[in-house]
Amino acid sequence: MSGRAPVRGTQVVKDRFISVFIGVFALLWIFPLAWTLWSSFRPYKEIRARGTFSLPERFGIFNYTDAIERMDLPRYLWNSALITVPSVFLTLLFGSLIAFVVSRYSFRFNVGMLLLFTAGNLLPAQLVFIPVFKMYLNIGDLVGNRRFLFDSPWGVVLIHVAFQMGFATFVLSSYMKTIPKEISESALVDGASVFRHFWNVMLPLLRPPLASLAVLMTTWIYNDFFWALVLMSTDKKRPITSALGRLQGEYVTDYNLLAAGAIIAALPTMLVFFALRKQFVSGLTLGSTKG
């Protein structure tokens, strides 16, 4: 009995120390973003002339308006949307279709298929892109339009869907295991077709994981720049994340302008993150621990 008090006392001290330590680091963590944000409100010329730590003379959103006009950011944001929205939609659709079949209908290859998809999700993109690149070009030639898949948002959408399907399927099938079979059984007893079973019975029940997956997928796909870089040659069609690279080179002399551009590019995912944090966490939970 008497052994407990000293432990508790030192624990409180330790906890306070830990709290402070983590707190300080948290501020350090945010700092780079804060600095970029701060700098985005200041003109580059002023920093050059008067030093990094000078007190601001001009302070405002001129870099942002400038960025939107000169860097043509709205177009890139639109490209990003053009790629991200269909990708997320198709991934979730296919993922739920497969998860549905795999968990509700006994199929010899069930586990094998899940394995296939999950492993496919983990393959490094470098292992895959050369043949995909060639494939897109050749399919394009076959169809008569070289840019049918290559250099087209649809080509990028397809590869994203192909890769992310695995994760979506895995999460959804894990979740489906927790849905009682009775619901499906009663639907079948009622004479529902497979399609109705899926669409009217299963899908509504899948809303929570679908929401979480949607949040995660949107973030990942929006943030990706590798595929658009490799599979698109026209810069004007690229999503904002891939375009930032080129913009970095072009505007290398005006870093504060670039900072504004970067903040604009980061806004969508940051907003999604702050608004839908719960979905983020539950999405990762479903994906990393079973059931």
Add this chain to the structure above:
Amino acid sequence: MFVGVPTFLHVVLVWLPAVLTILLSFTFWTGINFGDIKWAGLDNYTNIFTKTPAFYDALRNNVIWLVWFALLSTPAGVLLAYQIDRQIRGHRFYQSAYYFPVVLSLAVTGIIWNFMLRSDGFVNGVLGRDIDDAISFFGNYDINIYVIMVIASWRHVGYIMLLYLAGLKAIDPTLREASAIDGATEWQTFRKVILPAMRPVNIIVVVITIIESLRAFDIIYVIYGTSAGLPILGVLVFQNIAGEGASMKGAAYAVLLFLLSIGPIIAYLRQQFREDVS
């Protein structure tokens, strides 16, 4: 039919190209005309192992990446998750603060850190150095890998933290209560009660740590492009595909990268599919 279309897509766009790349690594090809493909046997590989010093530089950098992640970033994430789960004051804020770098595109991350570490950026400013006198964080070969590691960790710590946090929430609280009643310190509780209970998540964390260090590419590309600024396996694949001297060495690099990742990938699959298989 529900299943056929997506499966077809996945196989054609992921597995087929993977197999093709592996095959291509055994050929000589400039990548332009199919007729030019010539069998090369293991030549690309011997070339890499014996005639390409950059390969060993890259390997060294990947190993540094892995060790840093394994000894610093991942443990930091795990411990952070543990503390935040204990709900120390301000834990909600901390969760967001540490995690948000994960939510940023690496292109944005590259710009942010470039900004911090430029010759007229924040760090050089704090050190009181002029442009002419500035430390070249990205150019200096002795320190640049470590600089990159800091940036990579900025993101990795939050990622691991959130994964672990998600797992921690599933742990039975009575375990912790029992441990407290027994008079254990938090550290003892962590080591002897929590850690063993988190075995599935531990495996996932280890696997992700390894895979991420091997796959590393995005942040290097954003900062260095395809220049030889910081050799790393992921970039070597790229460098050898495009431009003059294009050969299938890039494919060989990709295969090597893949082989190194196979161990962790299999471990991950075994962990996830345990129940199904048994």
